[in-house]
Amino acid sequence: MSSVAAQQRRRSVAPAQAPVSADGPRLSRKHREWLAAGLFLAPDVLGLLVFVAVPMVLSIGLSFFQVSGFGSYEWIGLGNYERMMNDPLFWDSMKITGLYVVILVPVLFGVSLGLGLLVKQKLPGVGVFRTALFLPYVISLVVVGVLWKFLLDEQTGVVNRAMRAAGFGGESWLGSPSLALGCVIAVMVWVMMGYYMIIFLAGLQEIPREFYEAARIDGAGPWTTFRTITWPLLRPTSFFVLLMSTVAAITGGLDLIFVLTNGGPANGTSLAIFYIYQQAFGFGEYGYASAMGSFLVLIMVLISAVIFKLTRGGRFDDGE
């Protein structure tokens, strides 16, 4: 990074080259470049400001207000946070989110890494496997939700049909809180595994082949090779996957929950993000929902910091 920047700072064109512009007062080459940069950046910077940065700040500000209906804001200080602390439903949703993240992220990590290692092999038809494993990712979570609701139906679903055919009893998959949460996790793994598989594959392909050849000459088995070469050199990719999947798990999946379980049964799949959505757009509690949202962001920042520490920021400069 820094070397690229330094290279660019080095002037490769003589500064005296500035062509005379015919119109208006003559700007120096340097200033023309500044002006051009400003114009090139204006749309995106303005857009990000209005639709990302301002809402982010607003979100924190809003959390100190009681918002009731159209444009009626009343400053209540930490009132929303106090309410949050005493809201058992919110803490239930946080517990469910914790459980969801703690199961989903490692499973997704393991499955995707396994698939990445698998489709890195020179297997016959490996291109077809990659395609097949990635395919669920292109389908929207709404359609995914509809589809799995059909497959998991207690009476008519294919999953229970198969189980009964194999001699088991059918389960009420979406009917009990813990099973339903398990289903949401399983479906998420099914959707996302191909995406992270490709990311792992890219990371694996970055590892120089000579390392593996050297290991083979040394007589290292597959496990030793994985432990001493693949795993440490894959650290930047692992960091990326851990961080992305954790953030996605905490803030995403709203679409799937809406369609597959709608938070039920008995709030068993009411993730924090779903509860916050309900408070805001179901009951118009924008201030309260913003407080909970800000709290969620804080948690996310903390988790990111922990992952950053654990994976040493995805760097591996301690190796050699």
Next chain:
Amino acid sequence: MASDTMAPRSGRRLLSPRAGLTALAVVLSLISIFPVLWMLTSSFKTRATVTDGNLIPRDFTFDNFVYVFTEVPFARYLWNSFFISAVITVAALFFHSMAAYALARLRFPGREKLFGAIFATLLVTAPVVLIPLFLVARELNLLNSYAGLIIPAIFNAFGIFLLRQFYLGLPKELEEAAVIDGCGHWRVYWNIVLPMSRPILSALAIFFFLANWNAFVWPLVATNDQALTVVQLGIASFQTQYGSNWNYILAASTVAALPMLLLFFAFQRQIVESVKTSGIK
């Protein structure tokens, strides 16, 4: 190839590890595509046979699709999704490539800081700022309009980041020659840099289109007008309305998923490439 010569060292075994891994890959691939396959074939089944547990429909019918398009303004939903996704994709690529070009190639004070700030917005995930975004959109009179569905969805640092990385890697000689010839920055960008970035632009285009076609939460929040309903919203409300008429619901889902599946098969390489580059920093 080199590994093949090493393999028969200990005599040829009946089941090589490779055959085992291939079998595993076949099984996993089948698990992966099976649900999608089930959706596709079930959408051609009748009301009576949709839950019969057979993959292949016994009495094949197109009626579900006819029903979906005649009972519900599904064509309208599809058009809305297509129009919105296409406009977002084109606008986003245009603005992002401009911004990325400036961040990678132009020299101006505070460039690295600005890039850092833009990059930091990547950490702000959309659902978390949904509420204030809704209030901002309301203040700007963007609710219940195409503009409201389109404009907020354009701005995303992900595209800027990927394009900037790509531009940092481009050879500089071409632009330098053009600058010496007296080309302005706009002409360098438009005539030299844009054509050179066709591969990454096409990869990102498919990625953006896919993401916006599949978008659900923002359209749900920002619209309640039938005329603006996008296909994902259409499916969701169709499902609640038609309860257990799975043949219709699955036909509608198939119609919503099919364009993305076709796009995926046609542009697999580009999609996979864009995913890959997103993981490499």
